[in-house]
Amino acid sequence: MAMAWRAAPRAAARLLLGRRGIASCIDPSTGLTEDQKEFQKVALDFAAKEMAPYMAEWDEKEIFPVETMRKAAQLGFGGIYVKPDVGGSGLSRLDTSIIFEALSTGCTSTTAYMSIHNMCVWMIDTFGNEEQRRRFCPSLCSMEKFASYCLTEPGSGSDAASLLTSAQRKGDTYVLNGSKAFISGGGDTDVYVVMCRTGGPGPKGISCLVLEKGMPGLSFGKKEKKVGWNSQPTRAVIFEDCVVPVGNRLGAEGQGFSIAMQGLNGGRINIASCSLGAAHASVLLAQEHLTVRKQFGEPLANNQICNQALQMHGGYGYLKDYAVQQFVRDIRVHQILEGTNEVMRMIVARNLLQG
Numbered sequence: 001m002a003m004a005w006r007a008a009p010r011a012a013a014r015l016l017l018g019r020r021g022i023a024s025c026i027d028p029s030t031g032l033t034e035d036q037k038e039f040q041k042v043a044l045d046f047a048a049k050e051m052a053p054y055m056a057e058w059d060e061k062e063i064f065p066v067e068t069m070r071k072a073a074q075l076g077f078g079g080i081y082v083k084p085d086v087g088g089s090g091l092s093r094l095d096t097s098i099i100f101e102a103l104s105t106g107c108t109s110t111t112a113y114m115s116i117h118n119m120c121v122w123m124i125d126t127f128g129n130e131e132q133r134r135r136f137c138p139s140l141c142s143m144e145k146f147a148s149y150c151l152t153e154p155g156s157g158s159d160a161a162s163l164l165t166s167a168q169r170k171g172d173t174y175v176l177n178g179s180k181a182f183i184s185g186g187g188d189t190d191v192y193v194v195m196c197r198t199g200g201p202g203p204k205g206i207s208c209l210v211l212e213k214g215m216p217g218l219s220f221g222k223k224e225k226k227v228g229w230n231s232q233p234t235r236a237v238i239f240e241d242c243v244v245p246v247g248n249r250l251g252a253e254g255q256g257f258s259i260a261m262q263g264l265n266g267g268r269i270n271i272a273s274c275s276l277g278a279a280h281a282s283v284l285l286a287q288e289h290l291t292v293r294k295q296f297g298e299p300l301a302n303n304q305i306c307n308q309a310l311q312m313h314g315g316y317g318y319l320k321d322y323a324v325q326q327f328v329r330d331i332r333v334h335q336i337l338e339g340t341n342e343v344m345r346m347i348v349a350r351n352l353l354q355g
Helices: 009-021 034-061 064-076 095-103 107-126 130-142 256-292 314-318 324-333 341-355
Strands: 145-152 167-170 173-184 191-197 206-212 219-222 234-245
Touching: 009 095, 009 234, 034 095, 034 107, 034 145, 064 107, 095 256, 107 130, 107 145, 107 191, 107 206, 107 256, 145 173, 167 256, 173 191, 173 206, 191 256, 206 234, 206 314
Parallel strands: 145 191, 167 191
Antiparallel strands: 167 173, 173 234, 191 206, 219 234
């Protein structure tokens, strides 16, 4: 019987969970320490039981699964690489990568949002002063509150240093004007880590402010209709004479671009890990399909040579009853956000030449 995620979500979840321990070229536990294997097991179990059975529903109905993410936060996944004194788990970037890869087998879209949330909390933990860390981080680590990263603007994507959102200093406050585009969680989240221009042109004129939902002058655009990533809302974030206390600035004036890029350096690894998790789940689904679907009197596994899981499913791969199409839709945006493929190749080349 062909594997249909919506028709048999729990069976699909059991498939992913049951295949976890198989020793193969894609065994995700290969080379991990015992502690890392335990982190991975907890995340895989959570993905299979709390995410995979609902993945299709969250996508179809565009549900932001707040309570599920709060359950994940109880396992320490709300501030994975945030310091423990403010509620974080204090794990390494490698541990974090392992966890996001495992969670993504259950729902890539939701895990990708969680990775952005974690990045925001880390930025506050790392660059905030003690008052800021203790004010924002505990409720974010528990996912009582959720965070959004606000860098991209309608006119500045890959060229982030050209952003135009302005923050004029007036006494003990900044007055923000401008807008951000394609903000994950926008409108539904509580905390916004915003890059804005406090000085002249270029990266050295950019600062980083933490805004809270409900501040006068902060509003949101319509919810975007997207190809994938439907379990997380995406909206424009708009500032119209939005007054923000100077005490909400992370770091010094002019340090914002550096803070933003350091956040992205980790965020890019997180998103890559989500892509690996989606690929792993897709391979397992394709493996199952190839062993049960017959053509010319034999299983497809005996006939095809194929390099894409959706292609292996044939026409079934294009049906929404099959999970593989959702993984494909959800990871397509990973080639754009947090640095397009072209930008990432440029960064790799630059680092190689410097070496």
